[in-house]
Amino acid sequence: MNQVSTHDLSRWLDATLQPQRFRDYCPNGLQVEGKDSIRHIITGVTASQALLEAAAERGADAVLVHHGWFWKNEDPCIRGPKRRRLALALENQLNLFAYHLPLDAHPTLGNNAQLARVLGFEPDRDADGNPLTCGPDGLVWLGRSRGANSLGELGAQINNSLHRQPLVVGNPQQPVSRIAWCTGGAQSMMQAAVDAGAEVYITGEASEPTFHLAQETGCGFIAAGHHATERYGVQALGQAIATEFGIRVEFIDLDNPI
Template identity: 75%
Template structure:
């Protein structure tokens, strides 16, 4: 059975995702150190109690997620659900890796790259072939829908692709030639999408003020679910780990309606 050391895998993940480039809301990388050798990894969107319990039941050595622990401005005390999760991981020597913005941004494995693939968007690219982006840290991708030509059709295609009914704000008959997207809770970045000339902006969540911005600028807005839009980057990263080291990697999708 193939295995990789915790140290080697940490180095590969940090280097591949260029974790040091981002000023993030949480630590990126190895958040909890467990066993020194890895043969089996569980991947998922969020390091919830349910995912940790499944990893333990399956006798995995590690968990690799997009949403990890120790977020900025949260209560730093280890109690309640936080204590339960951490105690379970430590008791079973589980390694926990989490990559937030670095996984959103990766040009191939990232959440935005993978969501664009799933939704059939064709990314715009610069002269060097890199995706054309806007917004903070270049997190908002720009491109064009290859099938849908109206906002209503785009909403229907997103429903079919993600199997989740999206919130669509705007005129269903509005023509869409340029689309911008950023997975997760990036609703505030609609301003960058509008400035870049996108007729529609796709993200995971919505805020009250998002509606007004969309209405007043004529930008079509689609909130397709935080979890639903961020299932694909972690799967691509897990597949890359399996290919690189020849170890077992399994994605578990624990549904979340938000």
């Protein structure tokens, strides 16, 4: 079975995702060091205890996720669930790789790019072929929806593709020729989508002010699930690793209704 050194994989991931470009809420890259070499990686959305247990049961050498550990402003004390997660990783010598905003933004492997693929969105692009974006760090993508002409049709399309009933705010008959999207908990970026001329903004979560912003601007809003919208980037990244290094990469989807 092929293997790659932890150092070489870490260097490749950093070169591919370029975390230094982002002002993030957590460290990106190798968060917990385990074995020196890697033959088997488990990928998932979040480094929960359940995902780590699944990785240990399968004899994996590393876990690669979108939501890792050590978030800004969290309690730094290692106790309770945090202690149990860390103890599990160390006991099984699991390397933990996590990439947050860099995985959202990557132009082909990222969550926004992969959600567009799954939902049939056509990103707008500049003269060099790069996706047109807006908002902080260019995290909100702009484009058009193929096959959905109204807000109601778009909600149904998302439901069918993600197998999750989305929250839809706005007139179901409203046209949605120009759309904006950002996966996960990006509801606070809706104003950037409105300013860019989007007729609907799609993200993962909703908060109380989102409803009023949608009502008062006439921009439709869809919350399609934080977990549901962020399942695809880490899968694409895992497939790229398998292709590059010839090692085993396995995605585990531990459902989360949020």
